[in-house]
Amino acid sequence: MAHKSLSENLSGEWPAVPKIVDHDERRLELVDATWRIIARNGLEGATMREIALEAGFANGALKPYFPTKDTLLEFAFGHVFNRTNQRIASVTEGKSGVDALRAFCLEVLPLDEERINEARIVIPFWQKAVNDPQKAEIHRQSMEEWLAAIRRHLAEARDEGKVRAAVDDSVLAGQLLNMLLGAQIEAALAPAGQANFGHDAQLEGYLTLLAHP
Amino acid sequence: MAHKSLSENLSGEWPAVPKIVDHDERRLELVDATWRIIARNGLEGATMREIALEAGFANGALKPYFPTKDTLLEFAFGHVFNRTNQRIASVTEGKSGVDALRAFCLEVLPLDEERINEARIVIPFWQKAVNDPQKAEIHRQSMEEWLAAIRRHLAEARDEGKVRAAVDDSVLAGQLLNMLLGAQIEAALAPAGQANFGHDAQLEGYLTLLAHP
């Protein structure tokens, strides 16, 4: 058996022999290299050879950690999702209502180089997901979580009296989510450097719309 | 010379010999086949062989009409864009203000099978455009046109007194455009059949938001 499953080697099960590589950590290294390649050269440039090279290895070195390319890509995409969600959790912690809503959106919007790169990752992911139900399910689940969080913040904001619009919260949440997704596209397709399309102004404008009954 | 440029053969320049195929029409046939393949099997399934087969030809028959695959894809994407824009023009004709705005959005939103298929085309296009400046430019130009149209309708709607929100029209136009793009993603990634995510309700809700100062 050449390939150890996640965290199987953390407990030191083969004491007779040296354990050199932390498989989980190596997987993250490889995912990071993949991420960089896709952001720089697009999904089509992310061949196994190129990924291995970027990570500093030769052609076949990926196999023990990811049996197939699809495994690697799925793990890579999932990792970006998780990281974004962690950032969201950390930024909205302790906040509620409009403050939480604003923090949430500012964290998702492609307002700096790093998040613009994430937008360049998520679009290839969507393209794969269009014809891959398993990847589509990852997306569906994340979006459901996001919608729930947005609705929660909206409800709090209504209690604060800062959202008074005569439109159902579920509808508002859908609008806001779609605005966030659309911003990803605009940012990813904008010529390098000239990025900001006033996404922050759009967010503030939308919060203004919500405030008036 | 085997490949005639667009509409070069409409005037009958070689009267000595039979002219059998209308090159422009054949190009549209091939683009249609391409469209069907991408909608059904994704961009990765759209190989030259598969496209030729779908159109009822053998492997090499595409060459006289499109010298390279990239030429074909670019033409195909451009054609979908043009068709959508024509539909928009036809639907908003004679309308103005909120009516025109609503018609515009309803025509773009993925509310029926055909437009959901268009969403399944545009996502692969975006993915290509992320690393292809020429395709990105096609997108940029279309979006600029759309933004201009939306702003025009918003201004009319303000004159009618049906838009009274205290937010700049440019910002509103950006919000609405991003909502439309986001809806494409949601629709393209939704499991087949279960499509409608309440996009029409989102539109009506947004128009409600705009109406109140």
Place this chain on the structure above:
DNA sequence: CTTTATTCTCTACAACTATAGAAAATAAAC
């Protein structure tokens, strides 16, 4: 240094790709 299990490199391979171009089929004009 020897042993030993792991990790990595390297080569190989089968599948598939876009593309090129020779040859065959085609259909109007005579």
Place this chain on the structure above:
DNA sequence: GTTTATTTTCTATAGTTGTAGAGAATAAAG
């Protein structure tokens, strides 16, 4: 039917891809 230019098929090619697996390199333990 014959001619003629066009249209299409068919085969070939050069390149790339994911994957497999043998062997070398590696590093800890004795």
